[in-house]
Amino acid sequence: MPTSNPLRRTQRTPQGSIRLAPLGDSAITVEFGDEIDPCINACVVAFTNTVADQGWKGILDIVPTYRSVTIYFDALQWTFPDLAQRLRRVPRQSSDAIRSGGRLHKIPVLYGGEWGPDLEDVAIFAGLSPAETITLHTSVRYQVYMLGFSPGFPYLGFVRERLAMPRLSTPRTKVPAGSVGIADRQTGIYPSSTPGGWRLIGRTPIPLYRKSRSTPFLLKAGDLVQFNSIDQDEFDRLSGESARADD
Amino acid sequence: MDVKTIQIQVVKPGWLSTVQDLGRYGYQQYGVPVAGAMDLFSATVANRLVGNPDDAAVLELTLKGPELEFEGDSRIAITGADLSPTIGGTRAPLWECIGISRGSRLCFGTPRAGARSYLAIAGGIDVSLVLGSRSTHCASETGGFNGRPLRQGDVLHTGQPLQSVESLMGKRFPDQLVPRYGKTTTLRIIPGPQQNLFPATALATLTGSSYRITSESNRMGYRLAGSRIIQKGSPHFISDCTTMGALQIPADGQPILLMADRQTTGGYPKIAVVISADLHLAGQSAPGDTVTFVLSTVAKAQTALRKHRALLDAALPPRHLSPIASHG
Numbered sequence: 001m002p003t004s005n006p007l008r009r010t011q012r013t014p015q016g017s018i019r020l021a022p023l024g025d026s027a028i029t030v031e032f033g034d035e036i037d038p039c040i041n042a043c044v045v046a047f048t049n050t051v052a053d054q055g056w057k058g059i060l061d062i063v064p065t066y067r068s069v070t071i072y073f074d075a076l077q078w079t080f081p082d083l084a085q086r087l088r089r090v091p092r093q094s095s096d097a098i099r100s101g102g103r104l105h106k107i108p109v110l111y112g113g114e115w116g117p118d119l120e121d122v123a124i125f126a127g128l129s130p131a132e133t134i135t136l137h138t139s140v141r142y143q144v145y146m147l148g149f150s151p152g153f154p155y156l157g158f159v160r161e162r163l164a165m166p167r168l169s170t171p172r173t174k175v176p177a178g179s180v181g182i183a184d185r186q187t188g189i190y191p192s193s194t195p196g197g198w199r200l201i202g203r204t205p206i207p208l209y210r211k212s213r214s215t216p217f218l219l220k221a222g223d224l225v226q227f228n229s230i231d232q233d234e235f236d237r238l239s240g241e242s243a244r245a246d247d
Numbered sequence: 248m249d250v251k252t253i254q255i256q257v258v259k260p261g262w263l264s265t266v267q268d269l270g271r272y273g274y275q276q277y278g279v280p281v282a283g284a285m286d287l288f289s290a291t292v293a294n295r296l297v298g299n300p301d302d303a304a305v306l307e308l309t310l311k312g313p314e315l316e317f318e319g320d321s322r323i324a325i326t327g328a329d330l331s332p333t334i335g336g337t338r339a340p341l342w343e344c345i346g347i348s349r350g351s352r353l354c355f356g357t358p359r360a361g362a363r364s365y366l367a368i369a370g371g372i373d374v375s376l377v378l379g380s381r382s383t384h385c386a387s388e389t390g391g392f393n394g395r396p397l398r399q400g401d402v403l404h405t406g407q408p409l410q411s412v413e414s415l416m417g418k419r420f421p422d423q424l425v426p427r428y429g430k431t432t433t434l435r436i437i438p439g440p441q442q443n444l445f446p447a448t449a450l451a452t453l454t455g456s457s458y459r460i461t462s463e464s465n466r467m468g469y470r471l472a473g474s475r476i477i478q479k480g481s482p483h484f485i486s487d488c489t490t491m492g493a494l495q496i497p498a499d500g501q502p503i504l505l506m507a508d509r510q511t512t513g514g515y516p517k518i519a520v521v522i523s524a525d526l527h528l529a530g531q532s533a534p535g536d537t538v539t540f541v542l543s544t545v546a547k548a549q550t551a552l553r554k555h556r557a558l559l560d561a562a563l564p565p566r567h568l569s570p571i572a573s574h575g
Contacts, residue, residue, distance in 0.1 A: 021440035024520030025548035027490050029440045036485060048276070060272040063488050065512055070488035072272065075523060075552050080545045147278040148486065148512035151387055192387065209277075211377055211389075217277040 020084050026075040028083060031068040036157065040067045041145050045102075045222035046093045054090070064221040065146045066155070102143070102222045107189070109180050109227045110235040111137075111202035118168075118199035122182060126162040134229050136160050137201065142187060144223040152191035152209035154219045159187045171197030178203045180227070202227075205238040251408070252370055253319030253349075257401040261313035261355065266372050266391035267507075268304045271380035275511045281491070282382040282390065285363050285466060285507050285530030288426070288559070289327035293367035295563040296324035296344040298408065298415050303371030304381035306397075308364040310533060312355025313397060315366075320348050321405065322369045322416060328361025328428065328531055342420040361428035362533035370405040384508055386467070409566060421562050428531045431457070434521045435543040435551070439493065441484065441516035449476050449518060453494070454540045458502065462534045466508040468495075469529075471538065475500030476518060486514040492521035492529065494540075504529065504538070522548035524555045 019031040030047065033040040041064075048064040051071060058077030063070045073083055111134045112119040123133040142156035149155075164185045172195060175181070179190045181198025190196055191208035204227075208218045219225070230238070257264075267290065270283025284290035284307055294303045306313075312330040324344050325332050332339040333354050334347060341364075347353065355364070374381050374392055383391025392401060438450060458473035476496045489495070493505045495515035504521070505513070506529070521529055522543055532538060543551075 022437060022520075022545045023440055023488065023490050023517070024437055024492055025523050025545050025552060027488070029488060031440075034485070061275040063275045063511065065487040066485050068487045070490075072275070072490070075549050076556060079549055146486075146512065147276065149278060149510060151274070151277060151279045151389065153278050194387075216274075216378065221276065 018088075020087065022080055023070055025080065027070050027072045028080065028087065029068050029070045030087060033067045036066045036145070038143055038157070041143065042222070043092065044069050047090065048221065050090050050092070051087065054086075056086070065148070102224045104141070104224045104226065105219060107204050107206055107225055107227050108230040108234065108238060109138075109202040109204050110232060111229055115235075116180070116200050116202035118181075119201045122163060122165050122199050122201055125165040128162070133163065133201070136163055137182075137187070138227045138229055140226075142225045142227075144219050144221050144225060145186075146221050147217070147219065149188075150190070150192060150194045152217050152219070154188055154208070154225070156187045156189075156225055158185040161185070165199050167197040168199065171195055172200075175200065176203065178205065178207075180204060202229075203235075205235050205242055207242050251319065252373070252405050253317060253321050253368075255368070255403040255405070256316040256318060257313060257397050257399060257403065258316050258352065259314035260397040260399050260401070261308055262311035263309040264313045264397040265307050265383040265385065266304050266374055266381055267307045267383060268381045269302050270507070271378055271382050271384070271390065274378045275488070278511050279378060279389070280384050280387065280508055280511055282384040282466075283380070283507050284365065284382075286327050286365065286527040287530075288527035288555075289363070289531075290365045290367070292342065292420050292559065292563065293324045293326040293365040294371070295559075295565060296326070296342070296415065296418055296420065297322050297367045297369045298344075298566055299367055299369065299371050300409070300566045303367065303406070304374060304391075305368075306366040306372065308355065308366060310358050310362055312364060314355070315353045317347050317351050317353065318349060320346070323347050323353070324367045326365045326367075326420070328364045329359040330361075330364045331356030331359060332364070340419075342422075342425050344415045344418045346416055358533075361531040362536075363530060368405050370408040373404040373406040386508060418563075424558055424562055426528065426531070428528070430535075431537040431539065432528050432532050433539050433541060434525045434529055435548065436494065436519040436521055436540045437543055437545055437548055439517035439519045440487075442518050444478050444484065444516045445476060445496070445518055446479055450542065452476055453502070453519060454542055457537050457539045460532055460534050460536050460538065464534050466506055468506050468509055469504040469532070469534075471502045471504060473501070476502060478516065484514060484516045486512045489513045489517070490520060492523070492526050493517045494519045494521070506530070522551060524548065524551040 058074040061072040123130045145155045167183045175196035180202045183198040267284040270281040377390040388394030456474040458471035461470045463470040495503045
């Protein structure tokens with residue numbers, strides 16, 4: 001994964017070229033670049049929000065990813081050329097204006113032990129102590145690049161280079177809900193128990209996905225996440241609060 | 248017959264029987280898979296035959312159907328695959344609105360053609376809406392009947408039918424519009440967003456050979472075996488959105504046809520996408536069957552879809568237009 005380079009920002013004007021490609025006859029993918037980059041992703045998120053604000057009928061889903069957004073439409077209501085033309089006319093904001101717009105979420109994590117069984121391996125990989133590894137992981141304000149893999153799973157970037165440990169060669173068949181993991185320069189949180197290959201360094205008691213809520217998902221693309229380290233008592237207290245809030 | 252809400256006992260669950268509707272749209276941006284019927288056409292016809300709106304929940308029955316006991320009088324329709332349905336031991340017709348009386352058992356036998364049968368019951372299957380849909384996504388245990396396939400002993404409830412629709416009893420979907428399912432299916436494709444990552448000959452390879460649906464196939468997707476499609480240069484692709492019908496090419500060059508339960512995003516480039524008008528045929532293919540691909544265009548695909556829908560609407564008008572999920 002490429003390193004973010006602040007100098008790139010000057011080269012990515014809002015007028016930068018976009019590429020529209022059909023994803024079948026009922027979806028269009030709009031690409032803003034071909035790398036994982038905070039500015040490109042900010043343009044993706046802004047475009048997503050602007051298209052959603054248009055309130056067009058017959059649009060089924062607008063889905064941002066690292067460097068593209070896909071618009072799913074009812075092909076009985078839209079032709080591809082009509083929608084493509086409308087999308088090309090959507091006004092685009094500057095990436096600086098966009099990046100200040102995300103909500104900041106402070107997410108408490110109990111690092112290590114049974115909660116983060118790979119913390120020591122990541123520390124050895126980084127040549128640091130577990131405590132230093134935690135400090136490094138909590139020192140960054142991460143951008144939510146996209147959600148995918150399972151309902152509510154955020155892809156966060158970037159972790160510091162020395163923590164960028166590759167995935168496990170054999171994924172675990174079951175990763176507990178709330179697990180915080182690292183895969184190369186990405187970090188993420190498993191909202192529900194699924195199989196998974198990321199290196200698990202801790203666990204959060206904060207639910208990311210509550211089916212019964214009117215707003216079921218805590219995070220969306222464009223938000224910011226900062227982790228903070230908590231102890232067992234705090235974890236237990238917050239777990240209890242979350243459980244009660246679900247009743 | 249004035250049809251009311253009824254209960255249905257699952258005597259035997261069958262191999263994979265799930266509650267499905269038109270899919271869960273509006274939440275893909277949060278990573279929520281769409282799910283929904285693998286053959287939306289058959290599911291829609293089944294619903295219309297019993298007087299349900301298009302988005303009512305139906306049962307999708309896979310290859311080996313269940314055994315169901317009806318604890319009330321109702322009307323049903325079975326469409327899609329012929330899994331040899333019988334009611335009280337007598338062969339039940341497909342693509343037709345039929346009455347079923349209290350205490351009757353609906354059973355299924357040998358799969359004769361197609362892979363998935365759709366059972367619509369007046370009033371629809373009454374399960375809670377989860378994120379706007381009643382579809383089951385088994386991998387994430389979302390929606391449907393407790394987020395899972397039916398099990399022995401489950402009791403299903405139907406919703407309140409829209410109105411008494413006596414005139415529908417015995418109504419048949421026109422024979423000439425009933426799809427024929429064979430062991431080989433031709434699917435029209437549109438070049439995908441990453442066709443440029445493949446050599447110029449790749450689409451010709453894809454359309455010039457036939458692919459077998461392997462046993463590693465399920466509602467998420469079909470792994471195909473046939474001529475390899477290899478990317479130009481070193482594989483490099485940043486995960487982005489998927490769609491039903493997309494043909495992903497992993498490093499081994501064997502295509503994966505993504506189906507209803509696909510994840511919202513995927514890390515393999517998509518060389519082509521099956522057109523919407525042909526997806527119902529893909530949904531009726533089973534492991535061991537063969538698929539071939541022919542090239543089409545977006546404009547032709549959209550025309551084919553409209554024509555397909557117009558024929559359906561002329562034969563069986565929608566009860567009322569199904570609400571299209573708006574982006575939330």
